[in-house]
Amino acid sequence: MHSFWIIFKQAFLTKATTKSFIITTVIVCASFFLLANMSKILDVFQGEDEDHVLYIVDESGELAPRLQEQLQLADRDIQAVPTEQTEKELKEGIVADTVEAYLVLEQGEELTARYVTKSANELENGSNIEQAVQSLQTILTAEKLNLDNNQVEQLFAPALFEREAVSESSKSQEELSQARGLVYILIMLIYISVIYYPNMIAMEVATEKSSRVMEILISSVSPVKHMFAKIAGIGTLGILQMLAFGLSGFIAIKTAGTSMTEGIYSVFGFADVKISTFLFAVLFFLLGYFLYAVLAALLGSLVSRTEDVQQLMLPMMLLIIVASLIAFSGISVPEANFVTIASFIPFFAPLVMFLRVGMLDVPLWEPLLSIAIMLVTIGLLGWLGARVYRGGVLMYGSAQSLKDIRKAIALGNKK
Known part of the structure; x- marks a missing residue:
């Protein structure tokens, strides 16, 4: 039995003391702390309270303030700013990195919006803006139909859906x-x-x-x-x-x-x-x-x-x-x-x-x-x-x- 424990100890220590094993263990353990604090690390580099400026091209002059209200209700760090610049000037600003993105709002029978940014990777950021535009469209439609707030809430209230499985x-x-x-x-x-x-x-x-x-x-x-x-x-x-x-x-x-x-x-x-x-x-x-x-x-x-x-x-x-x-x-x-x-x-x-x-x-x-x-x-x-x-x-x-x-x-x- 003594020889068994000698080989056991040798097998254990030989691998436990190798540089590759120690480095791998340390890296994996450290990665858990890195991933757990990733949001804090990103805030340090990006700026925790930095607002993203979104320029609004709105001929009516009424949609930009109402869109800002929806963004604030959704707690988004986006500042909707009306602008008198043309689309050509805004695109030149995007190329020169002086403009992050802009949104063109037009109100006809329905509200239409066009979100413009520099690269395709940044288009994913438009999901928050799209939700705000959708909320604004709902409000405008409700106003046309003369619906009050209670009626709008009832209209969009989710159905109560329950799941039940009979298997034991x-x-x-x-x-x-x-x-x-x-x-x-x-x-x-x-x-x-x-x-x-x-x-x-x-x-x-x-x-x-x-x-x-x-x-x-x-x-x-x-x-x-x-x-x-x-x-x-x-x-x-x-x-x-x-x-x-x-x-x-x-x-x-x-x-x-x-x-x-x-x-x-x-x-x-x-x-x-x-x-x-x-x-x-x-x-x-x-x-x-x-x-x-x-x-x-x-x-x-x-x-x-x-x-x-x-x-x-x-x-x-x-x-x-x-x-x-x-x-x-x-x-x-x-x-x-x-x-x-x-x-x-x-x-x-x-x-x-x-x-x-x-x-x-x-x-x-x-x-x-x-x-x-x-x-x-x-x-x-x-x-x-x-x-x-x-x-x-x-x-x-x-x-x-x-x-x-x-x-x-x-x-x-x-x-």
Whole structure:
């Protein structure tokens, strides 16, 4: 057991102390604080109270003040300024950067407006102005029809529309909206984890073989113990890194104190989340990691050059990609039959079953059955992986295909 912990410590510290790992962790954690405070940073460069001047070409002279009223009601930082300049002069001002934009208003049977700015990228800013013009059009139409304010409010009052699902596993629309954001984030974490950390194991094993360090290690430690020590060491490193990411993201959102971050915190479901959802996230993270880690160690033992790792890892990567496609497409239809079936397939279950648990009130036996299937699969892969690993670490030369698994098993039996 002492040798197991030596390899465990070596696998953990070797990766934890690398510059790439430390820099990646710091950059990701710092990016959470950067994104959470992005609105404050933009205010510093753009000017928090800066008003955008919008020149109004209005022959009647009555529409510009009323448009300004609508902009103020909508709390827009846009100042509508009537102008006597011609359109030719205004366009010259836009080219010379002395005019941001202008709006041509004409009132006939209907109100028409034309918004002019310098580039297509700035045309998106016209959505706020378009809403104000639409409100102004509503008021002008109401005046023509001699409608009072109460009648206008009744005319545009939204209908009361409620959603109700009869399925016992369905949640309310509000619960689904909250769960969808949280599940999406956690699925992304699980997806990245089962790609990144198992690939790290395969590269580690291939590196030790290419440098002939493996021959020294297996002379004093059994290949099976070496494999599971690697898996446990890098798995522990992955858990700690994910905890660092989660903690930094949580602190960044809570300390930013902006309306945007508070909205994200609420919409993504962090304000009212079940503890069971996080517990299932951790459980499926661990099961998904060990499932793919054993497979990665198995594949990594077959190659003696790091250049060959990606070639043999391709089948495993395809499994992860298919699982993610099913999970992300199932976010909008979590009760679909293909999602239900995929949630019991062990290589898809870490993502898909967690999706169903997070977004549906599924019976407890379903996630437990999926977990049991995964545990059995991990056990079978562990048994097969141990046999392949025992012979694979002694194989050198270019790995051609998965057919080398049979050679590795035969060589392990001779050992």
